[in-house]
Amino acid sequence: MDSHHNNHPQPNQTHSFTKKSRPFSFYLSSILILCLAISYSLTKTNYIKIQYLKSILSSHPSSFKKFLGFLNGLQKPTKALITNPIAFPSHCILWMAPFLSGGGYSSEAWSYILALNEHAKESIFRLKIEQHGDLESLEFWEGLSDDVKNLAFKLHQTDCRMNETIVLCHSEPGAWYPPLFETLPCPPIDYQNFMFVIGRTMFETDRVNIEHVRRCNRMDSVWVPTEFHVSTFIESGVDPSTVVKVVQPIDVEIFDPLKHKPLNLASIGNLVLGTRNMDSNSKEFVFLSVFKWEYRKGWDVLLKSYLTEFSGIDGISLYLLTNPYHSDSDFGNKILDFVEDSGIEKPENDWAAIYVIDTHIAQIDLPRLYKAANAFILPSRGEGWGRPIVEAMSMSLPVIATNWSGPMEYLTDHNSYPLPVDGMSKVMEGPFRGHLWAEPSIDKLQHLMRHVMTNVEEAKTRGRHAREDMVRKFSPEVVAGIVNNQLQNVLDKII
Numbered sequence: 001m002d003s004h005h006n007n008h009p010q011p012n013q014t015h016s017f018t019k020k021s022r023p024f025s026f027y028l029s030s031i032l033i034l035c036l037a038i039s040y041s042l043t044k045t046n047y048i049k050i051q052y053l054k055s056i057l058s059s060h061p062s063s064f065k066k067f068l069g070f071l072n073g074l075q076k077p078t079k080a081l082i083t084n085p086i087a088f089p090s091h092c093i094l095w096m097a098p099f100l101s102g103g104g105y106s107s108e109a110w111s112y113i114l115a116l117n118e119h120a121k122e123s124i125f126r127l128k129i130e131q132h133g134d135l136e137s138l139e140f141w142e143g144l145s146d147d148v149k150n151l152a153f154k155l156h157q158t159d160c161r162m163n164e165t166i167v168l169c170h171s172e173p174g175a176w177y178p179p180l181f182e183t184l185p186c187p188p189i190d191y192q193n194f195m196f197v198i199g200r201t202m203f204e205t206d207r208v209n210i211e212h213v214r215r216c217n218r219m220d221s222v223w224v225p226t227e228f229h230v231s232t233f234i235e236s237g238v239d240p241s242t243v244v245k246v247v248q249p250i251d252v253e254i255f256d257p258l259k260h261k262p263l264n265l266a267s268i269g270n271l272v273l274g275t276r277n278m279d280s281n282s283k284e285f286v287f288l289s290v291f292k293w294e295y296r297k298g299w300d301v302l303l304k305s306y307l308t309e310f311s312g313i314d315g316i317s318l319y320l321l322t323n324p325y326h327s328d329s330d331f332g333n334k335i336l337d338f339v340e341d342s343g344i345e346k347p348e349n350d351w352a353a354i355y356v357i358d359t360h361i362a363q364i365d366l367p368r369l370y371k372a373a374n375a376f377i378l379p380s381r382g383e384g385w386g387r388p389i390v391e392a393m394s395m396s397l398p399v400i401a402t403n404w405s406g407p408m409e410y411l412t413d414h415n416s417y418p419l420p421v422d423g424m425s426k427v428m429e430g431p432f433r434g435h436l437w438a439e440p441s442i443d444k445l446q447h448l449m450r451h452v453m454t455n456v457e458e459a460k461t462r463g464r465h466a467r468e469d470m471v472r473k474f475s476p477e478v479v480a481g482i483v484n485n486q487l488q489n490v491l492d493k494i495i
């Protein structure tokens with residue numbers, strides 16, 4: 001994967017780097033990694049592993065300052081740098097994101113980095129990455145492929161001069177300099193030390209709060225993924241001249257239905273309601289949903305629609321891949337409590353089956369999960385982009401997803417089943433109380449689920465169109481082109 005992305009000088013350029021001018025960091029990082037490798041193999045306790053993980057991509061703020069500052073003084077421009085900027089561009093893009101954390105920003109950031117790395121042949125800058133914005137997750141790191149892990153090491157070690165670096169802060173604005181919680185801030189030191197600073201962020205409600213607007217307006221540019229965000233950010237007071245739409249890539253090579261065998265869902269799902277289908281010959285229809293357990297995701301809407309529409313004789317199952325969000329992980333009981341409180345009547349023929357998957361599915365196994373389903377549903381109240389939705393679409397699944405916020409960027413009547421909303425409702429809890437988001441229609445979700453299940457051929461056709469649209473508009477190659485153009489624009493403006 002790294003064959004055409006060379007961060008080191010070409011052989012014919014090495015002569016211009018005398019031993020002395022080779023940056024200090026070169027030795028530092030090799031020694032660091034050697035030590036880490038030793039401690040890693042000797043003592044594989046979780047504590048050591050977490051420390052190891054932390055040190056992979058996170059520089060201590062003060063050492064970061066020294067690091068960049070030191071290089072600044074040492075790494076003199078060379079003839080090769082000046083005369084052959086394409087082969088060894090001197091400009092850097094420092095991409096700071098929760099690379100080691102899992103979750104939305106993390107997977108989004110990885111998709112950009114992989115796209116840029118893969119299509120870096122004519123790159124106008126060198127790429128450096130840094131962990132920022134969230135806590136490291138050992139589970140997530142261990143689920144990454146070796147290629148990705150090696151790339152992380154490699155890109156972290158890119159040497160950059162601060163005054164020739166464009167910083168991209170890919171996180172929620174609270175993590176931007178000065179951060180509102182403990183994290184390596186982005187930019188690592190104050191804004192004016194860098195050539196240009198871009199904030200990459202998004203939001204799931206109809207507006208951006210005052211503090212976030214203030215933070216956006218400190219950035220030279222603010223990148224958001226959809227038209228929805230362009231308008232909500234500008235309406236909230238973000239300087240219109242700085243807001244740029246840059247869509248998100250989806251790895252259509254990895255999320256390719258032809259490359260994967262389905263996971264055995266029955267072996268990983270815990271039955272919560274209904275009866276397990278013991279007859280392995282009978283073909284049941286499988287709906288899948290993937291979400292963090294939070295009200296925003298509309299799991300209540302999903303359960304209500306599903307349990308009202310279907311019963312035990314429909315030959316159907318709903319699998320929920322979910323994980324905790326400020327809650328414990330006893331999802332089975334949460335579902336049973338919800339059903340009891342919501343007063344949905346138990347059908348004569350028993351409940352339609354619901355399974356919860358609460359084990360961690362490694363990143364590399366995700367495509368197999370989608371492959372095991374017939375359709376994907378996510379009746380969210382608001383989404384930034386909706387990664388599981390585009391993953392499902394890239395896997396040619398018919399999807400039913402709320403026709404509001406980020407997903408409006410890519411959902412059409414041709415490639416999916418956009419779920420109409422009943423109207424807007426107030427966010428009732430959390431720091432964004434008072435903002436508005438959408439109330440997806442329960443009736444229409446019932447109708448669409450039944451429709452998808454009974455019109456299998458039409459649904460498959462939409463699933464095919466979904467993949468075609470993902471490949472055409474959001475493949476890594478296409479999006480890497482968009483990012484490169486934007487960065488070229490930045491360079492044209494400031495050089």
Ligand SMILES: *[C@@H]1O[C@H](CO)[C@@H](O)[C@H](O)[C@H]1NC(C)=O
Pocket residue numbers: 072073076077161163164
């Ligand atoms: C950045 O700083 C270095 C060292 O001080 C200097 O040689 C180089 O020309 C500067 N680059 C820019 C773009 O100002």
Ligand SMILES: *[C@@H]1O[C@H](CO)[C@@H](O)[C@H](O)[C@H]1NC(C)=O
Pocket residue numbers: 403408413418419420
């Ligand atoms: C989705 O929302 C857009 C924007 O409000 C609207 O133009 C479109 O008709 C909607 N699609 C469906 C299927 O409801």
